[in-house]
Amino acid sequence: MNYRIAVRGFAGAKVVFEDRIDVPVAEIDAVVREHAERHVRQMANHELHMIEIEFLDEPNQNERFFRFGTDPSGMVAPVKIPLTGAKD
Numbered sequence: 001m002n003y004r005i006a007v008r009g010f011a012g013a014k015v016v017f018e019d020r021i022d023v024p025v026a027e028i029d030a031v032v033r034e035h036a037e038r039h040v041r042q043m044a045n046h047e048l049h050m051i052e053i054e055f056l057d058e059p060n061q062n063e064r065f066f067r068f069g070t071d072p073s074g075m076v077a078p079v080k081i082p083l084t085g086a087k088d
Helices: 025-044
Strands: 002-011 014-024 050-055 065-069
Antiparallel strands (some): 002 014, 050 065
């Protein structure tokens, strides 16, 4: 069995990239880690404002998307996550 995932990076409302991933379940941890490390660096450098992960085989639209980033305007019901030592 494979996971089919689309990963999109946004700067503002513009899609900067879209990666399509079709990966065996046994390899998902390594593939996600590789993508996460690269995209977190891009967000830290302010090249990206949001990452969207779409689980392409998930039929429930409420569970199909996962979004995180620094720009809540493109997110549904964003949740603020305080960083250690960060001030509001």
